[in-house]
Amino acid sequence: MATLRDVAELANVSVTTASRVLNGADESHPVSSRVRASVVSAAATLGYRRSAAGRALKNGHNNLIGVVASDILDPYFAEMIRGIEIAAAECGYVTVLANANRDPYQERTKFQVLREHGASGIVFCGSDIEGSPGTADLAREVNRAVGEGTRVVSLAPRGFVSTQIVVDNEATAYSLTKHMLGLGYRDIVFAGGLPGLTAAELRIQGYQRAMYEFDQLPRVVGRDGMSQKTGREATQQLLRVPNTPDSIICTNDETAIGSLAAIWQAGLRIPDDIAIAGIGGTATGRVFDLTTIELPLAELGRLAVEYIVRKSDAPPTAPACTLREGRTTQAVRDPV
Amino acid sequence: MATLRDVAELANVSVTTASRVLNGADESHPVSSRVRASVVSAAATLGYRRSAAGRALKNGHNNLIGVVASDILDPYFAEMIRGIEIAAAECGYVTVLANANRDPYQERTKFQVLREHGASGIVFCGSDIEGSPGTADLAREVNRAVGEGTRVVSLAPRGFVSTQIVVDNEATAYSLTKHMLGLGYRDIVFAGGLPGLTAAELRIQGYQRAMYEFDQLPRVVGRDGMSQKTGREATQQLLRVPNTPDSIICTNDETAIGSLAAIWQAGLRIPDDIAIAGIGGTATGRVFDLTTIELPLAELGRLAVEYIVRKSDAPPTAPACTLREGRTTQAVRDPV
DNA sequence: TTGTACGCGTTATCAT
DNA sequence: ATGATAACGCGTACAA
Secondary structure (H helix, E strand, C coil): CCCHHHHHHHHCCCHHHHHHHHHCCCCCCCCCHHHHHHHHHHHHHHCCCCCHHHHHHHHCCCCEEEEEECCCCCHHHHHHHHHHHHHHHHCCCEEEEEECCCCHHHHHHHHHHHHHCCCCEEEEECCCECCCCCHHHHHHHHHHHHHCCCEEEECCCCCCCCEECCCCHHHHHHHHHHHHHHHCCCCEEEECECCCEHHHHHHHHHHHHHHHHCCCCCCEECCCECCHHHHHHHHHHHHHCCCCCCEEEECCHHHHHHHHHHHHHCCCCCCCCCEEEEEECCHHHHHCCCEEEECCHHHHHHHHHHHHHCCCCCCCCCCCCEEECCCCCCCCCCCC | CCCHHHHHHHHCCCHHHHHHHHHCCCCCCCCCHHHHHHHHHHHHHHCCCCCHHHHHHHHCCCCEEEEEECCCCCHHHHHHHHHHHHHHHHCCCEEEEEECCCCHHHHHHHHHHHHHCCCCEEEEECCCECCCCCHHHHHHHHHHHHHCCCEEEECCCCCCCCEECCCCHHHHHHHHHHHHHHHCCCCEEEECECCCEHHHHHHHHHHHHHHHHCCCCCCEECCCECCHHHHHHHHHHHHHCCCCCCEEEECCHHHHHHHHHHHHHCCCCCCCCCEEEEEECCHHHHHCCCEEEECCHHHHHHHHHHHHHCCCCCCCCCCCCEEECCCCCCCCCCCC
16 A cells, blocks of 8 residues: 555655645645645555554544444344444445344444444444343443543443433334224234343333223233244234234334235235234335334434534434334224 | 553553553463563553554554445345354454445445555445446556455456456356246246346346247346335336236345235235245245245355455355245146 | 654564 | 564644
8 A cells, every 4th residue: 555655755745745635624734736736646646545544543533433233134223324324424434333143242342342443433223131141341341432532322222321312112112002093903912022122122111001091901922033033923823823913013114024924925914804013114114015103214323423423412312203104004994 | 542551551561561461362472470460450440442543553454344335225235244244253353334325436435445444355245337437447446456465355246357256146047047937937027137237137147048948038127126116116017017927036035025015915826826036045035935046145245254364265166056945936737 | 835753552673 | 571662654733
C-alpha cells in the first residue's frame, strides 16, 4: 500500500501538504491549485488509500460501528443491520459485524473484540435471556465501555444499562390481540418464544393482558424458539389434536411464516379455517400478505447510527408501530 | 481505554514485558510467574484491551476480513456471510460488512473502504452484471489490491480476475431441469433472473440446454429480479393467462417462495396442480419442503476465510451440490 | 502557502 | 529474565 509519504515524495511536497490535499476539509489551510493537482495525480498513479490504522491511532477514534447480532439469518435482525449499514455508510462509517448465534458468551467476546478495534459505537441487535450465565460479565464490560465514551445502543430490551431504542413489545402484542378479538376471533393461541427472552416474554404478556380483558383463556405453545421451524412445528402440533384454535398470533413474522407452511401443507385454508398474524413487518411477511404489526426495523438501525455519530444528541425514541391488515385474517361473521 | 503503558506502570514493569505477558505466545521470552501475575492483575483492574489500531500499524496487517455483499437481506447471501463470520471468528478474525445493494458503484466504494481498513482479505458475495458501468473501475481496484497482497475471493461468478470459489450454476440448473423432466414434467417454465447477471444467466442456460435435449421449448419469465416478489408476480402473471405450465423452476429459493405464495393464494394445490423447484437450499426452502438444489453456501464462506487466513494454500474448489427432493414436486403418472 | 517534528499504541530488535 | 528504543502511517501544532 502506498503511504502518504510516497505520495508526497512523488509530488515533491511535504507529507503535511499531501495530507491537507487528500483529507483536508480544512479551509484554514489553502493549497495552491498547482500543488493540489500534482498531489492528486500522484495519489492516483500510486493508488493511494489512507490507512485507517494510522488515522485511528492519531485521532483516538475510528469510523467504525460495531454490531452484535443475535442471528444474521433472521430477517428481523438482518433488516436492522441493513438499516445500520446504510446509515453508517452515509456518515462515512463502516459496519463491523459480529454474529453472536444467540450465545451470551459469544456476545461478550465479540463485544470486546469490537472494542479492541476502536468502534465508536456498538449496537446490539437482539434481546437477552434473563439470568443466563455470562450476562453479568457482559454487563460489566458494557458499563466499562460506556464509562470510557463508547456509545452502546440496544435495539431490543436488555438487562444491562445502555441506551435503548426499543419498540414497546408488550403494547404491540396487546394491540394486535385486541385487533384479532375485534375481528371476532376468540380461541386465539400465541405461538413461539423462549423462556426468559425478554422481548418474547413481553409479547406474551401483552397477548395475555388482552385476552384476560376479554375474558378469554390465553394459551401459549411452541415456546422453544423464534424461527420458522418453531412456527411450523407448533402449528403441526396444534392441528394434530382436538381444540384447533380459530387463529394463531405468532411471536414474530418468521414464526408466522412457518405456521402458514404447516397450515397449507395440511390442506387447510387461510384465513377461513384458521387465521394467522405475526409481529415484525418483514419482506417475507409482505409476500404472503401476512397480517402483522409493522415495526420500523431499519429505522431503528438508522436511529442507532445517528445517536452514535452525532455524539451530543439525547437518545432518540423509537418511532411508532403500525398494524398492517393482510389476507391471513378477516372479519369473522359468526363468533362462536 | 487503558493502554499497554498504563498496565506496565501499574505493574511496575516495562511495556515490553507487559506486551510479552499479554500478547506473547512467544516461548523464546519467558517471564517469571511473579511478574506475569502482577501484569495480568494490573490489566484486569484497568480493563485493558489491546488496541487493534496500534497493532495494525506495527504489524502492517489487520485481522479483518471484509465482505462486500449484494444484499444482506437475501438468505442466499446471509448464509454465506454467516459462514464467513463463524470461520473468521474461529481464526481470530473480525468480519467487516459492506452491503452494496446490488450497485456496482457502491461495490467499488466499499471495496476501497475495506482496503483502507487494512482487511487481510475481501470476499464478494454476489455476482455482477456484465458490462454494467463501474465494472471496469472495480476490476482495476481489485487488480491493484491483489497485486499488493490482499486476497480477494468471489463466491459467485465475476468479471474481474480473482480467486473464485463458485458452484457450477449452469450444471445445477441443468441437472435440476433433467430431474424434473425425469419426473414427467414437460411444460417447465423458468422464472426469475436479471439480464446480464452472470450467475442467473448461467442457470437459464443450464435450463435451456436440458429442455432442448428433451425437445421441449424453454420459456423464461420474470427476468426482472431475484426476489420473492419477483417469483410471486411472475407466477401471478402465469396463472392469469392460458397455457399454465405444469411446473416452474425458479432461479433461486427466494423466487420459489414467492411462487409458492402466489399459487397458494390462487387456491391451487402443490404439486398436484403445479410443481415448483428452486435453487439454493436455504432455511425457508426447507420449511416449505421445497424441491431444490442444495448449495453449500455457508461452506463457501468458510472456504473463503480459510483461503485468506492460510495464505499459502492453493484456492479451494467448491464442494458439490446435491438435489433435495421436497414435496413441491412429485412423479407425474401421465405425462401429457 | 508550505514544511518540520512529535506522538498516538504496539511489537521487534538489540542490549543488559 | 527484563528493559530501552525505534518504527509503523497519520494529523496537527508550530515554525518559516
